[in-house]
Amino acid sequence: MLNLQEIRQLDQWKNSRCVEVVVDGFHVQIQDFLNFEEVDIYCRMMAVQDIVSLKENFLASSTLSSFDIQTDADFNESEQLHASFGLPSLPVDQGVFQKKWFFRIPNNENVLSVNLTMADQLIFRPLFLNRVSMSVPILSGRSLR
Numbered sequence: 644m645l646n647l648q649e650i651r652q653l654d655q656w657k658n659s660r661c662v663e664v665v666v667d668g669f670h671v672q673i674q675d676f677l678n679f680e681e682v683d684i685y686c687r688m689m690a691v692q693d694i695v696s697l698k699e700n701f702l703a704s705s706t707l708s709s710f711d712i713q714t715d716a717d718f719n720e721s722e723q724l725h726a727s728f729g730l731p732s733l734p735v736d737q738g739v740f741q742k743k744w745f746f747r748i749p750n751n752e753n754v755l756s757v758n759l760t761m762a763d764q765l766i767f768r769p770l771f772l773n774r775v776s777m778s779v780p781i782l783s784g785r786s787l788r
Contacts, residue, residue, distance in 0.1 A: 710767040
């Protein structure tokens with residue numbers, strides 16, 4: 644199994660702001676990518692615990708601006724995600740499978756948008772609060788568990 648340990652020690656890794664990684668032979672550890680501003684990860688699967696950890700780190704980060712995770716395997720942990728995040732802020736459309744949560748970023752005028760698409764892609768983005776409809780519930784940043 645490949646380990647990012649050696650790559651993480653390189654100055655190029657430490658000083659980069661953006662990274663795109665296609666991983667097939669090792670488990671992705673979210674903490675390896677938290678120093679970047681923009682992250683795109685294509686991987687086989689992602690554990691719910693890692694997704695929750697990413698959300699919590701994103702809420703506390705002053706550097707993260709976008710984080711996309713595309714998984715090959717079907718994301719079958721929706722119930723676990725709901726247990727941690729709560730029900731989606733926006734209702735799921737009949738024709739389009741997309742779940743969206745909005746979380747208040749502490750001491751900030753932004754909210755964190757987390758989008759789970761039909762293609763099993765997770766998209767994390769900060770948004771200005773005024774870009775979110777007033778009728779949409781904004782969740783607290785704390786996990787429900």
